[in-house]
Amino acid sequence: MSVSGMRTLAGLAAAAAVSIALVGCGSTSPGTGMGEHGGGHGSSSAEAGEMMTADAQFAMMMIPHHEQAVEMSDMLLAKDDVDEDVAALAERIKAAQGPEIEQMQEWLDAQGLDMGAMDDMGMGGMDQSGMMSEEDMDALEAAEGTEASRLFLEQMIEHHEGAIEMAEAQVADGEDPEMVALAESIIESQTAEIAEMQELLETV
Numbered sequence: 085m086s087v088s089g090m091r092t093l094a095g096l097a098a099a100a101a102v103s104i105a106l107v108g109c110g111s112t113s114p115g116t117g118m119g120e121h122g123g124g125h126g127s128s129s130a131e132a133g134e135m136m137t138a139d140a141q142f143a144m145m146m147i148p149h150h151e152q153a154v155e156m157s158d159m160l161l162a163k164d165d166v167d168e169d170v171a172a173l174a175e176r177i178k179a180a181q182g183p184e185i186e187q188m189q190e191w192l193d194a195q196g197l198d199m200g201a202m203d204d205m206g207m208g209g210m211d212q213s214g215m216m217s218e219e220d221m222d223a224l225e226a227a228e229g230t231e232a233s234r235l236f237l238e239q240m241i242e243h244h245e246g247a248i249e250m251a252e253a254q255v256a257d258g259e260d261p262e263m264v265a266l267a268e269s270i271i272e273s274q275t276a277e278i279a280e281m282q283e284l285l286e287t288v
Contacts, residue, residue: 137258137259138257138258140192142254142258143192144192144199146184147189149213149214149246149247150181150188150247152215152221154177154181155221156174156224156236156239156243159224159225161174163227163229164228165230166233167233167284169284169287170236180273184270188266191260191262191263213246213247213249213250214242214247214249216239220239223235230288233288234285237281237284237288245278247270248275251271255267
């Protein structure tokens with residue numbers, strides 16, 4: 085067999101392993117679908133395994149990602165003497181991502197899922213691209229004035245890049261029209277905000 089053929093087989097095997105991992109936590113029964121089990125803390129790990137689609141993973145991972153962006157914005161807005169344009173951007177980020185968090189939470193509720201399903205599936209420790217570490221957040225909280233403005237921009241650029249990466253994966257793999265549309269909106273809006281933040285870094 086050629087090297088390329090071996091690589092193809094290896095790739096197929098890896099993909100199969102991921103699929104088995106996602107559904108292997110519970111037995112699949114005919115007619116079982118998203119939202120048929122009911123939500124709340126009573127959902128078992130088996131049920132979570134059956135229902136964990138790319139759309140659900142996207143919502144569950146993007147919610148804490150967005151929540152951190154809102155927290156970063158709140159940190160900046162609580163400071164004195166930060167750049168006016170940077171503060172205005174932080175306000176817009178909060179205004180955009182707050183409703184998106186609510187939309188994703190409502191979507192999960194409609195599917196009978198809650199954030200606890202991430203822990204049921206062993207996803208609680210999965211890395212969300214672009215998330216700031218505790219040390220990063222401490223540095224932003226301690227910074228003041230121009231330093232805070234620049235640090236916020238630098239961190240939020242990285243944060244947005246991670247969100248775009250996650251959203252692009254959702255566009256490629258997701259099936260739910262609402263979640264795919266949200267991912268496309270995130271890509272568009274946060275790409276524009278990255279360009280704005282890069283320009284602001286040149287003047288702050």
